Amino acid sequence: xxxxLNITSSCLIKKDSVYLNGKxxxxxxxxxxxxxxxxxxxxxxMNYPKFYKMDNLCKLGWLASEILLKESFVKDKYVPEEIxxxxxxxxxxxxxxxxxxxTINEIPSPSxxxxxxxxxxxxxxxxxxxxxxETAFFIFKKFNSEFIQQYVNNLFNNNILQACxxxxxxxxxxxxxxxxxxxxKDKSSISKPFTIFNINKMYH
Amino acid sequence: MKDVFIVSxxxxxxxxxxxxxxxxxxxxxxxxxxxxxxxxxxxxxxYASLFDDSLMFDNDTKILCFTKFENLIINSIRQALLxxxxxxxxxxxxxxxxxxxxxxxxxxxEKYTKELINRISLHTSxxxxxxxxxxxxxxxxxxxxxxxxxxxxITGMRMIQIGKYENVIIAGADVISKxxxxxxxxxxxxxxxxxxxxxxxxxxxxxxxxxxxxxxxxNKKIGSSIKVAGGSVSNDANHISGPSRxxxxxxxxxxxxxxxxxxxxxxxxxxSAHGTGTIYNDEMEGNAFFLQKLQNIxxxxxxxxxGHTLGAAGIIESIISxxxxxxxxxxxxxxxxxxxISKPINICTTLxxxxxxxxLKTASGFGGCNAAIVMSKN
Numbered sequence: 001x002x003x004x005l006n007i008t009s010s011c012l013i014k015k016d017s018v019y020l021n022g023k024x025x026x027x028x029x030x031x032x033x034x035x036x037x038x039x040x041x042x043x044x045x046m047n048y049p050k051f052y053k054m055d056n057l058c059k060l061g062w063l064a065s066e067i068l069l070k071e072s073f074v075k076d077k078y079v080p081e082e083i084x085x086x087x088x089x090x091x092x093x094x095x096x097x098x099x100x101x102x103t104i105n106e107i108p109s110p111s112x113x114x115x116x117x118x119x120x121x122x123x124x125x126x127x128x129x130x131x132x133x134e135t136a137f138f139i140f141k142k143f144n145s146e147f148i149q150q151y152v153n154n155l156f157n158n159n160i161l162q163a164c165x166x167x168x169x170x171x172x173x174x175x176x177x178x179x180x181x182x183x184x185k186d187k188s189s190i191s192k193p194f195t196i197f198n199i200n201k202m203y204h
Numbered sequence: 205m206k207d208v209f210i211v212s213x214x215x216x217x218x219x220x221x222x223x224x225x226x227x228x229x230x231x232x233x234x235x236x237x238x239x240x241x242x243x244x245x246x247x248x249x250x251y252a253s254l255f256d257d258s259l260m261f262d263n264d265t266k267i268l269c270f271t272k273f274e275n276l277i278i279n280s281i282r283q284a285l286l287x288x289x290x291x292x293x294x295x296x297x298x299x300x301x302x303x304x305x306x307x308x309x310x311x312x313x314e315k316y317t318k319e320l321i322n323r324i325s326l327h328t329s330x331x332x333x334x335x336x337x338x339x340x341x342x343x344x345x346x347x348x349x350x351x352x353x354x355x356x357x358i359t360g361m362r363m364i365q366i367g368k369y370e371n372v373i374i375a376g377a378d379v380i381s382k383x384x385x386x387x388x389x390x391x392x393x394x395x396x397x398x399x400x401x402x403x404x405x406x407x408x409x410x411x412x413x414x415x416x417x418x419x420x421x422x423n424k425k426i427g428s429s430i431k432v433a434g435g436s437v438s439n440d441a442n443h444i445s446g447p448s449r450x451x452x453x454x455x456x457x458x459x460x461x462x463x464x465x466x467x468x469x470x471x472x473x474x475x476s477a478h479g480t481g482t483i484y485n486d487e488m489e490g491n492a493f494f495l496q497k498l499q500n501i502x503x504x505x506x507x508x509x510x511g512h513t514l515g516a517a518g519i520i521e522s523i524i525s526x527x528x529x530x531x532x533x534x535x536x537x538x539x540x541x542x543x544x545i546s547k548p549i550n551i552c553t554t555l556x557x558x559x560x561x562x563x564l565k566t567a568s569g570f571g572g573c574n575a576a577i578v579m580s581k582n
Contacts, residue, residue, distance in 0.1 A: 080441065081456055091325055092306075092347050097383075101311050104386040113387035114445045114570060117304060119348045123571030126441040132453055134437040135573060136355055139345035141327040147344075154362055160436075160460075172321075 003156050005194035009182040010202045011068035013040075013060060020067055021190055022202075033174045037063060044070075053111070054124060055096040056176070061087070061121035061169040062128065064178035068165065072190070073182060075129065082162035084133035085122045086152055088140050089170040092118040121169055133161050143168050143179070145199035152183055153194070168203065179203045207582070208361045208432045211371075211421045212290045213523045214283035216276060217414040217510055218253050222283060227527045230535050231555060235509045237398050237410050244312075245382045246389065251398055252380055253412035253511035270336075271307050274329050276377040276415035278336055284373070284417035285337075290426045292419065298369045299343040301330045302356040302376030303515035306347075309381035333375075341369075350478070350569030351437065352376060353518020354577055357418060358435035361577075364422045371423070377415035378514035385411060391445070399481035399512075401505035401537055402490070402551050404544030406481045412511025416519035430526045433562075433580040434465025440572030447484050447568055451491030454566060454574040458496050461564070465578035469497050472578075473560040474534055476525040478567045479505020480512055481539070485568060490545035492574075498564070504552045508538025518567050518575070526579050529560045 012019040016036050017027040028039045037059045041051055046066060051059060069075075075083075093116050100112040114120060119137040126135065134155060140147070148166050155161040167180040179202055183194055192198045213223050218236035220226040236253030257272070270278060285292075306326045314320050322328055330343040346356045353376045360372035378384070388394050388411060395408035420432060438457040440448040448454070462468060475498060477489050493499055506521050513520055528534055534556040543551060561581045568574045 081438065085439075090327065091321070094321060094324065097305075097308060097311070098316075100387065101383060104382055108386040108390040110387075110390040110445075113390055116383075116387065117347070117349045117570055119569075119571040119573060120444050123439065123444045123573070126439040126572060127444070130441045132439050132441050132456070135348075135439045135571075136346070136359070136437065137348045139326045139330075139347055141331070144342075150368075151359075154366055158362075158464075 003185060005153060005156055005183050005185060006187050006191040007181045007194050007198060008184045008188050008191045009068050009072050011064045011180045012202060013064050013178040018067060033176050048128065055115035057093060057095060057169060057171040058115065058121045058124045060171050060176055060178050062124050064169065064180045065125045065165060068180045068182055072188060078162050080130050080132035082133055083131040084155060084161040084164045085125055085131060085135045086164060086166040087122055088138045088144065088148065088168050089118060090141060091170060091172050092139055095172050125165065143203050145196045145203065149194060149196050149199060205365050206367065206422045208364045208420050208422060209424060210418055210428050210430045210432060210526060211426045212284045212287040212419040214280045214417045215520050215523055216280040216283065216416065217520065218255050219509065223523055223527065227524060230509050230524065233538060235538055236412060237511050245385050250385065250394060251410045253410065254380060255413050270332065271310065273307050273377055273379050274333055277301065277333055277375045280415040280417045281337065281373060281375050284419055290419065292371045292421065294337060295340050296369060297339060297371040297373060298341050298363055299334055299339050300356045300360050300372060300374045301333065301343055301345045302352040302374065302519065304347060304349060304352060304378055305384055308383050309379050312382055349571050349573055350514060350517060351567045351573045351575040352515040354565065354567045354575035355437060357432060357518065357522060357577055358437065358575065360420050361432045361435055364420055371419060371421045373417060373419050374519060375415065375417040376516040376519045378516055380411045380413050393482060395481055398539055399507050400539040401479035401481045401507050402486045402543060402545055403540045404542040406483065406486060406544055408482055409480045409507065410511040412513040414510055414513040414516045414520055416516050416523055418519055418523060429582050430529055431580050431582055433578045434461045435577040436460035436464060438574045440574065442572055444572065445570055447488040451488045451495060454489065454492035454568055455495035457574045457576040458492060458564065458566065461576035461578050465580060467562050467578060467580065471562045472498060472501050472564050473558065474528065474563045475501050475503040476521050476563060476565045477503050477505045479507055479537065481507055487545045488568065489566065490547040490549050493549050494547035499547060499549045502534050502550055502552050502556060502558060504535055504537045522565050522577065525563050525565050529563050529579065529581060532557055532559050534558055
């Protein structure tokens with residue numbers, strides 16, 4: 001059976017602005033991306049000390065997931081194993097790879113090394129929310145809505161997941177973008193059908 | 205749902221350049237792990253399974269513009285395609301690449317530029333490899349720490365099951381460089397001796413280089429006797445660099461993989477564990493097997509032969525496991541002497557003949573990820 005899934009929440013972070021379900025909630029004009037991430041963290045009054053330890057890719061993905069889930073997501077509807085995370089990006093963890101590489105001839109940094117894998121951002125989101133379902137990280141040259149739709153649909157159709165965060169999290173110097181979608185079976189007053197057209201609309 | 209057959213394979217490792225070569229040497233307890241004194245990698249000597257680069261590559265000029273990582277993958281796929289019994293239509297074929305760090309060693313040898321960043325990116329490698337084989341579909345790239353290889357097999361299986369592709373080529377590789385070695389050293393995760401999975405004296409991993417290819421197909425005519433019957437992935441939601449203390453999450457992935465494959469724990473005849481040789485991974489895996497009541501099933505780890513080959517590990521170890529199924533022969537766990545985990549699992553120490561109809565293969569990695577697949581005889 002092919003299910004009709006819904007995008008029940010969407011968060012877009014790009015060009016110094018944060019959008020939730022298409023509405024701009026925050027913008028901060030600063031050329032440095034790291035300042036922006038910290039300002040957003042403070043603006044949304046988040047309190048999660050682990051945030052400060054994260055690399056930029058994780059900070060970006062984690063922030064987007066917090067904002068994505070903050071209004072409408074009812075976690076208790078699901079058991080932890082039914083909630084998954086599927087993410088894509090272009091340059092893997094290369095931004096942190098370069099930072100770790102700077103340390104390897106002196107004292108290699110274990111706290112940087114752990115972030116030289118792209119799927120760590122998924123781990124951070126799972127730890128924060130106690131999500132224990134299927135997770136996967138893919139590398140694509142460009143945002144690929146068709147793949148996201150097909151892959152996540154398959155996870156629902158095979159009853160592997162009942163809720164899924166999916167999307168794109170890319171961080172390379174000051175070029176960064178996060179687009180996260182929350183996919184669920186049930187519709188809501190603001191949900192949109194999980195179609196390639198709608199996924200693309202949220203990316204741009 | 206369509207059956208998914210394993211129709212060809214290759215392992216390219218410091219032990220051998222074909223699957224048969226590797227398997228025959230493993231039967232004789234040959235290991236690729238040696239003590240290396242390579243100052244460009246590490247100030248101190250270290251145990252690892254590394255290619256002798258001067259012997260490795262052929263003189264095919266077409267391949268010279270590829271990096272070592274890409275060369276490994278291309279050579280492995282070429283070997284897998286040489287199998288006469290298969291004649292797959294590459295136009296109806298998906299390529300999935302599995303790697304944790306791909307071309308990262310280029311950082312150590314080349315000047316840092318924007319072009320270099322693009323050259324390092326996995327999507328650049330994937331495009332070049334795909335073009336080399338004249339594949340039409342955009343390749344998929346999976347970079348999901350140490351479960352990358354198993355996740356690639358699971359993804360390939362599903363792509364065939366949903367009828368999207370007739371064939372999937374799954375290829376994985378990782379190159380060991382100062383970047384990777386120094387990182388694991390900084391974690392105190394590298395063993396001071398040859399690794400000893402599940403042993404009382406274990407103290408870490410050995411890294412290994414390698415590439416491997418599995419070709420899956422829904423086409424029974426070209427199919428072997430072994431199927432990828434099921435797979436599952438889970439997350440610990442516990443710690444980014446340490447596994448779950450309980451093993452419940454890997455246990456869940458195992459249960460779902462068995463359910464997906466339509467087998468129960470009574471049907472599993474053999475387990476190929478991740479068995480890295482670190483204190484916490486092996487303990488966690490033992491807990492997970494015990495939770496699934498699999499503690500009596502013959503279990504091995506292949507890390508003592510190949511080391512931890514990162515993005516290739518899941519593929520290399522799955523191939524060796526189904527060769528074990530074909531030959532009904534379970535390989536011993538090299539490096540293991542005395543059980544050093546709290547649950548009494550059944551680690552194989554000798555070459556054992558045993559009928560294997562269903563095999564469970566597991567992996568876990570940084571980011572709290574776990575994966576399990578079940579391979580079955582048709």
